[in-house]
Amino acid sequence: MAIALVAVFDVLLFVAVAERIAHNGRILPGVHVDGIHATGATESSARAQLDQLAHTMQQRVIDAKAGPDDVHAAAGDLGVRLDVDATLAGARHNGHSGNPFNAAFGVVLRRMRNDNIPLHVDVSGKAVAAAVAQWDRETVVGVRNAGITIHGTTVAVTPDRGGKGIDTTRATTLLRSAALSPRDDPIVLPLVGRRPAVTSAQAQVVAARARKIIAGTYTVHSDSHTFTITGSEVATALSAPVQHGRLALTMDATRLRDAVAAPIRALGTPPVNATFTVDAQGHVSVVPSRAGTGPDFDAIGRDILAGRRDFDVQFGATQPDHDTAWAKALGITGLVSSFTTHHPCCEARITNIHRAADIINNTIIEPGQLFSLNQAIGPRTQARGFVQAPVIEDNEFGTDFGGGVSQLSTTTFNAAWWGGYEIVRHMPHSLYISRYPMGREATLSYPQIDMQFRNDTNHGIWLRTSYTGTSVTVALYGNNDGRVVRETYGTCSVGPEYDTLTEQRCLHIISTNPVTQKTETCPVSNAGDDPNKKCATLQPGQTAFGAAGETGYSVEFYRTITQPGKPPRVEHDTWNYTMTPDITLVGPGTPTTTAPTSTTPGASTTTAAGATTTTSP
Numbered sequence: 001m002a003i004a005l006v007a008v009f010d011v012l013l014f015v016a017v018a019e020r021i022a023h024n025g026r027i028l029p030g031v032h033v034d035g036i037h038a039t040g041a042t043e044s045s046a047r048a049q050l051d052q053l054a055h056t057m058q059q060r061v062i063d064a065k066a067g068p069d070d071v072h073a074a075a076g077d078l079g080v081r082l083d084v085d086a087t088l089a090g091a092r093h094n095g096h097s098g099n100p101f102n103a104a105f106g107v108v109l110r111r112m113r114n115d116n117i118p119l120h121v122d123v124s125g126k127a128v129a130a131a132v133a134q135w136d137r138e139t140v141v142g143v144r145n146a147g148i149t150i151h152g153t154t155v156a157v158t159p160d161r162g163g164k165g166i167d168t169t170r171a172t173t174l175l176r177s178a179a180l181s182p183r184d185d186p187i188v189l190p191l192v193g194r195r196p197a198v199t200s201a202q203a204q205v206v207a208a209r210a211r212k213i214i215a216g217t218y219t220v221h222s223d224s225h226t227f228t229i230t231g232s233e234v235a236t237a238l239s240a241p242v243q244h245g246r247l248a249l250t251m252d253a254t255r256l257r258d259a260v261a262a263p264i265r266a267l268g269t270p271p272v273n274a275t276f277t278v279d280a281q282g283h284v285s286v287v288p289s290r291a292g293t294g295p296d297f298d299a300i301g302r303d304i305l306a307g308r309r310d311f312d313v314q315f316g317a318t319q320p321d322h323d324t325a326w327a328k329a330l331g332i333t334g335l336v337s338s339f340t341t342h343h344p345c346c347e348a349r350i351t352n353i354h355r356a357a358d359i360i361n362n363t364i365i366e367p368g369q370l371f372s373l374n375q376a377i378g379p380r381t382q383a384r385g386f387v388q389a390p391v392i393e394d395n396e397f398g399t400d401f402g403g404g405v406s407q408l409s410t411t412t413f414n415a416a417w418w419g420g421y422e423i424v425r426h427m428p429h430s431l432y433i434s435r436y437p438m439g440r441e442a443t444l445s446y447p448q449i450d451m452q453f454r455n456d457t458n459h460g461i462w463l464r465t466s467y468t469g470t471s472v473t474v475a476l477y478g479n480n481d482g483r484v485v486r487e488t489y490g491t492c493s494v495g496p497e498y499d500t501l502t503e504q505r506c507l508h509i510i511s512t513n514p515v516t517q518k519t520e521t522c523p524v525s526n527a528g529d530d531p532n533k534k535c536a537t538l539q540p541g542q543t544a545f546g547a548a549g550e551t552g553y554s555v556e557f558y559r560t561i562t563q564p565g566k567p568p569r570v571e572h573d574t575w576n577y578t579m580t581p582d583i584t585l586v587g588p589g590t591p592t593t594t595a596p597t598s599t600t601p602g603a604s605t606t607t608a609a610g611a612t613t614t615t616s617p
Helices: 002-022 043-059 084-093 100-112 125-139 168-180 200-213 231-237 253-259 297-305 324-329 348-360 373-377 405-419 496-502
Strands: 031-033 061-066 069-074 115-117 147-151 154-158 163-166 191-194 217-222 225-230 275-278 284-287 292-295 310-312 315-318 334-342 363-365 370-372 388-393 396-401 422-425 452-454 461-467 471-478 484-489 492-494 508-513 517-521 543-547 552-563 566-577 582-586
Touching: 043 084, 061 125, 061 168, 069 125, 125 163, 125 168, 147 200, 154 200, 163 168, 217 297, 225 231, 231 253, 253 297, 284 324, 292 297, 334 405, 334 496, 348 373, 348 388, 348 405, 348 461, 348 471, 370 373, 373 405, 405 422, 405 471, 405 484
Parallel strands: 031 115, 217 310, 517 582
Antiparallel strands: 061 069, 147 154, 163 191, 217 225, 275 284, 292 315, 334 471, 363 461, 370 452, 388 396, 422 452, 461 471, 484 492, 484 552, 508 552, 543 582, 552 566
16 A cells, blocks of 8 residues: 555646646646636746726726715725736746645645635825725714804804714725625625714813803003903904814914904014016016014914903014015016007096006916906996996996996907917997997996906916096016917908007908887987987977987907917907987977978088997996
């Protein structure tokens, strides 16, 4: 028997050696690697399969279900990494033992049972914990921390509430296992009862402290000044966020500073924002910001929270909202575009144009920011310095506060248009107004009709306005990355220098709708039909010229923007101007006698040639 056993062993050892020779450079039969077909594969083939598996494992999404909620985690975000070299080494060395007994009997055993080589996979514990925490936030149901709310000097407690959430410990184990496995089996996350971190009892304690803090006054001594801060002023800056699982009373220094009386805020020297200046050659430079000084409201907040009622505080530095570094980072270097429109002098609407221009002057539009002219100007009211002036509404003339600001809207629109910036929203006037470029203009009405453009460059825009008694100008300083704008139609092409100086246009008038005639009986419903109030003097049946009509037009034009390294961009615009008729007024009632209407000079009838119209917005 001993001789027989030795003979069997020799045979097996011979087979093992032969197997190694036959599978040189290949994985031995019976050796399996999770996720790939490894048995008998060459090392290069196995490596290619493992590389593909590594990519697949990183790209897959792990699905989980927590009660009725479906949640997901990207394996790549979990730091999943398959070590191809280590996995391949394990498969390659299986069955290649130097021990002759292992080599001999391995031939039989690998054919009786598979040798499974596990994948060498790693995953980030931190990333798994973060994903589970996110799942917990998404699936928690009904749980609410207790809290406090402060309205004026009244402090109220919001009670806690229990609910359900995932078992985070079990979920972490399940997610880690799923991330390490090449399989796509979904996870079922167990739910457990959940109590809030902050209870109502804890909130009552914090609320009592908050009530004590906002009761009474605080006396603050700062250098040669002594001032008082009231509890109601403190209340505006007091809040109780959850920090590390507990309610914590905090004081916002900025809100406290804004809440105190103006004389307190004025103590010290105010900070100065960075600004810009332009030289005679059009080059823009930054005027540096300056820090200011004032009571240290961070220190004041700490003393108040500590329960002190009378304390000293030193002056500290106060920083500007926009410092020198901010201004320099905007990269505003020079004039990008400018546009001027003209108007008659000495009309009420000019007050509104100048007021609106002053409001938006020196506006900074940061990269990516949307500029809204309505938002920048704000409501047009008498209290804000606007006056009543003519407006057009539904093709009819009237008056309203702010009439005339459409002149500034058209001017701003053209400055942005010639600067190559993205026009987001605008609407031309319904009636053609000859002082504006036909089609290329923008009306304005607060808050419905707006003019908006986006700073779609990587540099800021410094918007500046200027005006005279008969004109208004909007200039945009910045850096538009070399964009050059031309107005084009067919073979016609003009730039802003021609349009501004000579009114040369590349405009296609598609159609013209001539003025017709219309008769209106006094009194008229539209004040624009009788701008000179002739109805008041007309006898029954007597006629007079009321208002001149406007020709209607359909127009189109193109904006072509070229920029180094980019293909030209062409934008197409069209607009239809409404035709309005010439108005003939007829006196009210029935004439008592029939008499021809006089057309001699000085008579009550006015010819179209002598008609006057109200000033359009």
